Amino acid sequence: MYNFEFTKPTSIADAVAALADEDAQALGGGQTLIPTMKQRLAMPGTLVSLTGIAEMKGVCRDGDSLAIGGATTHATVAAEAGDYPGLAAMAAHIGDPAVRNRGTIGGSLANNDPSACYPCAALASGATIVTNTREIAADDYFQGLFTTALEEGEIIINVKFPIPEKSNYQKFVQPASRFALVGVMVAKYADGVRVAVTGASEEGVFRWTAAEEALSANFSADAIAGLSVDADGMIGDLHGTPEYRAHLIGVMTKRAVAAAA
Amino acid sequence: MTSISMTVNGKPASGEVEGRTLLVQFLREDLRLTGTHVGCDTSQCGACVVHVNGEAVKACTMFAADADGADVRTIEGMANADGSLGTIQQAFQDHHGLQCGFCTPGMVMSAAALLKDNPKPTEAEIREYLEGNICRCTGYHNIIKAIQAASGQLTAVAAE
Ligand SMILES: Cc1cc2nc3c(=O)[nH]c(=O)nc-3n(C[C@H](O)[C@H](O)[C@H](O)COP(=O)(O)OP(=O)(O)OC[C@H]3O[C@@H](n4cnc5c(N)ncnc54)[C@H](O)[C@@H]3O)c2cc1C
Ligand code: FES
Ligand code: FES
Numbered sequence: 001m002y003n004f005e006f007t008k009p010t011s012i013a014d015a016v017a018a019l020a021d022e023d024a025q026a027l028g029g030g031q032t033l034i035p036t037m038k039q040r041l042a043m044p045g046t047l048v049s050l051t052g053i054a055e056m057k058g059v060c061r062d063g064d065s066l067a068i069g070g071a072t073t074h075a076t077v078a079a080e081a082g083d084y085p086g087l088a089a090m091a092a093h094i095g096d097p098a099v100r101n102r103g104t105i106g107g108s109l110a111n112n113d114p115s116a117c118y119p120c121a122a123l124a125s126g127a128t129i130v131t132n133t134r135e136i137a138a139d140d141y142f143q144g145l146f147t148t149a150l151e152e153g154e155i156i157i158n159v160k161f162p163i164p165e166k167s168n169y170q171k172f173v174q175p176a177s178r179f180a181l182v183g184v185m186v187a188k189y190a191d192g193v194r195v196a197v198t199g200a201s202e203e204g205v206f207r208w209t210a211a212e213e214a215l216s217a218n219f220s221a222d223a224i225a226g227l228s229v230d231a232d233g234m235i236g237d238l239h240g241t242p243e244y245r246a247h248l249i250g251v252m253t254k255r256a257v258a259a260a261a
Numbered sequence: 262m263t264s265i266s267m268t269v270n271g272k273p274a275s276g277e278v279e280g281r282t283l284l285v286q287f288l289r290e291d292l293r294l295t296g297t298h299v300g301c302d303t304s305q306c307g308a309c310v311v312h313v314n315g316e317a318v319k320a321c322t323m324f325a326a327d328a329d330g331a332d333v334r335t336i337e338g339m340a341n342a343d344g345s346l347g348t349i350q351q352a353f354q355d356h357h358g359l360q361c362g363f364c365t366p367g368m369v370m371s372a373a374a375l376l377k378d379n380p381k382p383t384e385a386e387i388r389e390y391l392e393g394n395i396c397r398c399t400g401y402h403n404i405i406k407a408i409q410a411a412s413g414q415l416t417a418v419a420a421e
Contacts, residue, residue, distance in 0.1 A: 001281045002281070003280055004280040005280050006327070008326070008327065008329070030323060030327070031304060031322055034283075034304070034323070035303055035304055035322065038302065038303070047324075049324075049327055095393065096394075097317055097371065097374065097392070098317045098319045098371070098393050099319070099393060102318050102319075102322065
């Protein structure tokens with residue numbers, strides 16, 4: 001790995017100032033960035049660790065929403081997001097315990113890996129991504145593989161998740177990486193159902209709108225029995241063909257609806 | 262170079278590190294605590310698991326500078342004060358929870374983190390907790406048994 005300067009500010013203002021340098025990059029838990037730097041695929045001049053910023057950590061109930069600090073670890077969300085059980089359970093199954101003790105929600109959402117779990121949960125929840133400069137709706141935030149609406153030097157301070165009546169995340173684990181081969185999050189709100197899919201599309205996380213309509217009319221696994229997803233544009237690799245992934249989306253969605261609580 | 266200091270196995274430790282120095286490098290190369298192993302260096306195998314402020318982390322996927330001021334525990338800190346094996350270590354020996362021993366430091370540190378939060382885990386909970394710890398030798402059964410024994414659930418194991 002190339003060398004760099006390491007800084008660990010304790011306030012958002014100091015972090016934003018440090019990130020103004022165009023060679024600087026944010027460091028969350030490092031569970032994605034450190035492996036990337038080892039492969040020399042990233043070479044920041046300065047790394048600005050966000051995990052020393054107390055105001056960016058923790059889970060807090062805010063009316064009908066759950067607000068989660070951008071530097072909150074997956075383990076903390078698993079333990080403290082009990083008001084939104086589908087989200088807590090999703091966080092509890094990311095990677096393994098050591099990864100969950102370091103990896104953060106902000107890092108996961110900033111990275112937007114096409115097989116990651118948090119982007120799926122954020123999109124299914126219609127979450128709001130709060131940065132140091134603005135608020136971004138999940139529907140506008142995810143822009144394809146590893147691409148988001150974040151600008152250079154912009155950091156995720158907080159993420160607000162409206163709490164659904166019922167929800168569930170089903171992950172078909174790719175056993176080597178422990179990411180999702182296909183993951184589906186279903187969230188039922190008073191004004192309709194949202195269904196997000198990760199791991200499957202070449203465009204990254206997406207909403208399965210046909211299933212959303214069917215489930216909004218009738219929230220039962222039977223309601224989507226006749227629906228299928230086109231294999232066109234699905235990821236094909238040694239772990240599964242596009243057809244296999246497309247089929248799994250239906251299966252995982254039905255399971256999520258049946259398990260929703 | 263940055264000066265860092267931390268507590269390692271109850272004793273103060275400090276040194277000069279580069280930004281890119283990994284916690285596992287600092288432990289092994291600077292502090293000469295070579296019990297923590299590097300099996301993969303890609304965050305997959307868990308041979309490098311240590312505790313940072315009481316939480317299991319992969320020391321190959323954390324910068325040493327990020328552990329500045331932290332309380333770190335490694336496999337060298339798991340023995341009893343008189344040098345005899347700690348409960349989990351002894352259980353690994355008694356139940357043949359290791360063969361080559363390469364994965365064992367990480368297994369023991371993960372097991373200790375599990376038992377701290379969940380003193381009487383079920384077999385399924387142990388297996389799930391060890392998802393990030395890979396062993397190429399034992400086939401895992403004896404590792405699970407050792408952890409059940411260390412949690413005082415030996416009779417349950419013996420009855421199987
Ligand atoms: C073995 C293993 C298994 C895993 N399994 C899964 C899984 O099943 N599901 C899953 O979803 N993920 C999985 N992950 C990824 C894990 O969740 C990562 O923690 C996460 O994707 C990145 O978060 P981080 O905090 O570690 O970010 P980092 O690695 O520190 O950073 C990632 C990127 O985000 C940027 N960044 C970090 N924080 C912020 C912020 N607050 N604002 C703006 N930008 C920021 C960084 O600059 C960098 O570009 C796994 C990782 C490993 C090593
Ligand atoms: S050496 Fe750290 S996970 Fe393998
Ligand atoms: S005992 Fe050899 S790798 Fe586990």
